[in-house]
Amino acid sequence: MPNRPLAVRYEDDFGLLAGRWERIGLAMLAALVVAYPFVATTNWITTANLALVAVTGSVGLMILTGFTGQISLGHAAFLALGAYTTAVLGTQFALPFWLLLPASGLVAAGVGLAVGPFALRLEGLYLAIVTIGLAFLTNHVLLSFPQWTGGAAGLAVPIHLGFGTESTFLSERALYAIFVVIATLAVLAARNLARSNTGRAMMAVRDHDVAAAVMGVNPARAKITAFALSSFFAGIAGGMFALQQQFITVDPPFNLLLSVQYIAMIVLGGIGTVFGAVAGALVFVFLSPVLEIVGRATPGLDQLSSSLQSTLLFALLVIGTLVFEPLGLYGLWLRIKRYFMAWPFRY
Amino acid sequence: MSTFLQLTFSGIALGAIYALIALGFVVIYRASQVFNFAHGDLLTFGAYLMVAASAWGLPWGLALAVSLVGTGVLAAAMQHVVLRPLIGRPVFVTVIVTIFLGFLLRIAVLLTWGPDTHGQPTPWAADGAINLLGATVLYNSLATIAFGAVALGAFFLLLRYSKIGVAMRAVSQDQEAALALGLPVGRILALTWGIAGAFAALGGIGLSMFPRAVEINLAFIALAAFPAVLVGGLESMAGAVIASLLLGVLQVWAQGYVNPLLGSFGHNFHAVFPYVVMIVFLMVRPEGLFGQPRIKRV
Numbered sequence: 001m002p003n004r005p006l007a008v009r010y011e012d013d014f015g016l017l018a019g020r021w022e023r024i025g026l027a028m029l030a031a032l033v034v035a036y037p038f039v040a041t042t043n044w045i046t047t048a049n050l051a052l053v054a055v056t057g058s059v060g061l062m063i064l065t066g067f068t069g070q071i072s073l074g075h076a077a078f079l080a081l082g083a084y085t086t087a088v089l090g091t092q093f094a095l096p097f098w099l100l101l102p103a104s105g106l107v108a109a110g111v112g113l114a115v116g117p118f119a120l121r122l123e124g125l126y127l128a129i130v131t132i133g134l135a136f137l138t139n140h141v142l143l144s145f146p147q148w149t150g151g152a153a154g155l156a157v158p159i160h161l162g163f164g165t166e167s168t169f170l171s172e173r174a175l176y177a178i179f180v181v182i183a184t185l186a187v188l189a190a191r192n193l194a195r196s197n198t199g200r201a202m203m204a205v206r207d208h209d210v211a212a213a214v215m216g217v218n219p220a221r222a223k224i225t226a227f228a229l230s231s232f233f234a235g236i237a238g239g240m241f242a243l244q245q246q247f248i249t250v251d252p253p254f255n256l257l258l259s260v261q262y263i264a265m266i267v268l269g270g271i272g273t274v275f276g277a278v279a280g281a282l283v284f285v286f287l288s289p290v291l292e293i294v295g296r297a298t299p300g301l302d303q304l305s306s307s308l309q310s311t312l313l314f315a316l317l318v319i320g321t322l323v324f325e326p327l328g329l330y331g332l333w334l335r336i337k338r339y340f341m342a343w344p345f346r347y
Numbered sequence: 348m349s350t351f352l353q354l355t356f357s358g359i360a361l362g363a364i365y366a367l368i369a370l371g372f373v374v375i376y377r378a379s380q381v382f383n384f385a386h387g388d389l390l391t392f393g394a395y396l397m398v399a400a401s402a403w404g405l406p407w408g409l410a411l412a413v414s415l416v417g418t419g420v421l422a423a424a425m426q427h428v429v430l431r432p433l434i435g436r437p438v439f440v441t442v443i444v445t446i447f448l449g450f451l452l453r454i455a456v457l458l459t460w461g462p463d464t465h466g467q468p469t470p471w472a473a474d475g476a477i478n479l480l481g482a483t484v485l486y487n488s489l490a491t492i493a494f495g496a497v498a499l500g501a502f503f504l505l506l507r508y509s510k511i512g513v514a515m516r517a518v519s520q521d522q523e524a525a526l527a528l529g530l531p532v533g534r535i536l537a538l539t540w541g542i543a544g545a546f547a548a549l550g551g552i553g554l555s556m557f558p559r560a561v562e563i564n565l566a567f568i569a570l571a572a573f574p575a576v577l578v579g580g581l582e583s584m585a586g587a588v589i590a591s592l593l594l595g596v597l598q599v600w601a602q603g604y605v606n607p608l609l610g611s612f613g614h615n616f617h618a619v620f621p622y623v624v625m626i627v628f629l630m631v632r633p634e635g636l637f638g639q640p641r642i643k644r645v
Contacts, residue, residue, distance in 0.1 A: 065439070071438065071439045071442070073442070118626070118630070121629070121630060121633045122629060122633050124438050125382050125438060125442075125581065126577060126581070126629065126633065128439075128442060129382075129573050129574075129576075129577055129625075130577075130625070130626055130629060132570070132573065132622075133573075133574070133619075133622035133623075133625060133626055134626070136570075136618075136619050136622055137619055137622060137623070140615065140616070140618070140619045141612075143614075143615075144612040144614065256446075256570070257450075260443065260446050260447075263439060263442070263443055264443050264447075267439065267440065267443060271437075303458075304454065304457065304458070308454055308457070311450050311454065312450070312451065312454045314447070315447040315448070315450045315451045315454075316451070318443065318444075318447050319429060319444055319447050319448065319451075322433070322436075322440055322443065322444050323429060323432050323433065323444070326436065326440075
């Protein structure tokens with residue numbers, strides 16, 4: 001059965017991939033990702049694109065909450081900043097989208113750097129609620145400059161392929177190809193971060209900040225780096241979201257529900273691992289259409305709007321998982337694995 | 348001057364609602380270390396239950412009692428069924444669970460009572476008002492302030508002088524020690540959550556009498572009460588009340604005086620103003636007015 005081999009040398013511990021099983025799993029995943037657009041219908045490719053946006057965003061949140069232990073309920077604000085950077089710069093200066101995505105990341109990272117210092121004074125619930133406040137402030141600012149952002153009416157997102165060229169339309173399949181590359185880069189970056197000096201410093205701060213400081217880690221630096229990196233990824237995810245949606249408004253989608261969904265993704269996937277961020281995001285997004293079908297088929301629920309239906313089923317699912325399976329998907333995986341390893345015995 | 352008084356009175360009424368909400372948060376937090384994000388939806392539930400109970404033909408006082416008890420029982424059930432098994436888990440787990448519980452409650456209210464907006468029934472004329480020092484004060488605002496004062500006063504007396512109040516304080520300080528002394532910790536926690544739920548219902552009823560009506564988005568007011576909770580200090584009940592009144596008045600003043608100064612940026616600025624105050628305040632004093640400072644030296 002797939003088992004992580006015991007690390008006996010430093011090289012094992014530092015390796016990007018642990019063992020044969022992980023390589024096999026990755027190869028299978030890569031084949032699936034390449035084959036997907038050739039077999040899926042357009043609707044399912046749209047879902048996959050949203051899933052890739054969520055992967056990028058949740059990898060970002062995983063760095064902040066999973067690696068560094070700073071709870072943020074304001075992740076939606078960084079996504080909003082990224083989305084609006086892409087939309088506003090695209091509208092005003094007709095910049096190409098491949099330049100706008102990193103720019104979105106940088107703008108969000110800049111704000112993240114400014115927000116980071118809050119985490120130096122506050123922790124736990126206090127930080128969580130302050131980040132809610134910062135998200136409200138961000139939305140207020142975005143709504144306050146309608147000449148740039150379109151205000152509550154929203155803003156169309158142009159896609160330029162080169163400087164000053166006409167705005168074009170990218171098909172969902174083309175977006176899929178671009179998004180796969182970006183999401184893969186994000187996952188690789190996070191994976192590498194986790195085994196770097198900086199990443200280890202973050203985890204040390206998460207586990208015990210005073211002990212980390214005694215060991216020579218600078219907690220302030222680790223926290224602020226985490227905020228900047230996390231919001232960088234969130235900004236890029238926001239930009240991707242804007243490109244995919246082609247028309248964005250502030251609220252919905254960039255509200256408390258979105259932030260909570262991101263937190264739920266990383267917790268359900270398994271907190272503290274990049275695998276958890278990816279798995280959580282994929283499951284969360286791919287479950288939405290499934291839940292909508294279930295909601296439509298359930299008598300009594302069909303009088304609710306489709307978003308409320310999926311919210312309801314999600315809520316039940318998330319609460320159920322957290323109460324009965326604390327380790328999330330990872331715990332479920334462990335159970336299945338143990339069942340087969342012990343077969344034919346119960347345990 | 349009369350504008351100023353007018354704003355101050357509505358600020359105090361708003362502050363009284365914030366105080367009821369904030370106290371609910373603090374009471375629950377002290378007892379079970381859970382920050383109950385579903386609290387706002389308990390507010391909505393209480394307001395709707397009140398409307399429903401009046402529609403059954405109950406007199407106003409009885410309907411009020413039904414609403415308070417019903418919401419209290421719901422809060423206690425929430426704690427017992429969902430949050431009890433989560434003891435000892437990381438803080439963000441309870442955060443997520445209570446937020447999603449809030450969504451569930453919200454959808455349940457929508458399914459039961461529909462999306463229509465109702466007026467909150469009152470035994471006095473809904474637009475009746477008295478003239479106080481040149482400011483017009485609605486009976487509804489006065490009732491809200493009275494609700495707040497009576498509920499908070501009764502609760503402080505209960506906590507300070509009754510046997511059950513002492514037991515509640517013991518449980519919130521150390522559950523194991525309380526259990527060792529033979530206190531029924533589970534039942535006392537249920538009672539604590541029940542009281543917090545009743546506060547929420549009272550806040551919801553007050554809020555839906557004036558400035559708002561009974562509608563599903565009442566729950567968002569709880570988001571506006573967060574700053575009061577944190578500025579007051581998560582563990583301090585007196586702090587929550589003081590900070591709520593201050594923030595209520597500040598918010599209405601901001602709406603009256605600051606919004607017009609800011610041009611287009613000032614549109615709805617009062618809605619985020621308490622958060623601005625909170626962020627600035629917490630930078631200076633991270634533990635809030637009366638919270639427990641966390642001492643950490645490296």
